[in-house]
Amino acid sequence: MAEEFFDCEIRVRYAETDQMGVSYYGNYFTWFEVARTEHFRDKGVIYTELEEQGYFLTVVNVDCTYLAPTRYDDLIVIRTVIDFIGKTSLKFTYEVFLKEGMRKVAEGSSSHVFVNSEMKPKRIPEEVCQILSH
Numbered sequence: 001m002a003e004e005f006f007d008c009e010i011r012v013r014y015a016e017t018d019q020m021g022v023s024y025y026g027n028y029f030t031w032f033e034v035a036r037t038e039h040f041r042d043k044g045v046i047y048t049e050l051e052e053q054g055y056f057l058t059v060v061n062v063d064c065t066y067l068a069p070t071r072y073d074d075l076i077v078i079r080t081v082i083d084f085i086g087k088t089s090l091k092f093t094y095e096v097f098l099k100e101g102m103r104k105v106a107e108g109s110s111s112h113v114f115v116n117s118e119m120k121p122k123r124i125p126e127e128v129c130q131i132l133s134h
Contacts, residue, residue, distance in 0.1 A: 004081070004082070004134075005079050005080060005081045006035070006038065006039035006042055006079070006080045006081075007077050007078070007079050007080075008034060008035035008038045008039070008077070008078045008080065009075060009076070009077055009078075009099065010031055010034060010035075010075075010076050010078065011073060011074070011075050011076075012070050012071060012072055012073060012074045012075075012076060013072070014072050016072075017071065017072045021071050021072055022069040022070070022071060023069065023070040023071065023074075025064070025066065028064045028066075028096065028106055028108065029062055029064065031076070031078050031096070032062070032064075032078065032080075032092070032094050032108060032110055034078070035078035035079075035080045035094065036080055036092055036110070038080075039080045039082070039092075040132075043131050043132060044131060045128055045131055045132065050128070053125075054116055054117060054122070055114050055115075055116070055122060055124075055125070056114070056115050056116070056117070056119075057112045057113075057114055057115075058112060058113050058114075058115050058119070059110055059111070059112055060089075060111050060112060060113050061109075061110065061111040062108065062109070062110040062111075063108050063109055063110075064094075064106055064107070064108035065106060065107050065108060066105070066106050067104055067105050067106055067107070068098075068103065068104075068105040068106075069105070070096070070098065070105055070106075074098055074099075075098070075099040075100070076096055076097065076098060076099060076105070077096070077097045077098075077099050077102070078094055078095075078096050079094065079095040079096075079097065080092055080093075080094055081093045081094075082132055083109070085124065085129055085132055085133060086124075087123055087124065088113055088114050088121040088122060088123055088124060089111065089112060089113045089114070089121075089124075090111075090112055090114075090124070090132070091109060091110070091111045091112070092109060092110050092112075093107070093108070093109045094106075094107060094108045094109065094110075095107050096108075
């Protein structure tokens with residue numbers, strides 16, 4: 001796949017930091033979800049519309065490597081790439097940067113399977129594959 005990316009900006013909120021003023025590690029997975037959803041939305045694919053059609057996107061694997069801390073009020077950029085699209089699955093990769101200077105502070109990935117309401121794998125709709133591949 002081509003290395004087409006989508007950048008999503010988020011400002012670290014006070015509630016997302018720990019006692020030391022550093023962003024709590026679990027928040028990165030939430031930020032990945034926000035960026036992934038906005039990436040889809042930017043391409044014209046809306047999660048809620050997929051769900052109304054009986055498609056659900058389950059997470060089967062997620063990882064994150066932390067390179068430097070982020071702190072309250074930092075403006076961060078989550079760069080999202082659709083790394084792989086299969087018949088029923090896809091994979092995203094993420095890079096998190098401090099916007100000022102675009103210094104990378106984390107990187108990760110998430111793998112997903114499209115399923116039906118009974119959690120059985122379901123083929124990704126062809127029109128969605130076409131949209132996501134471009």
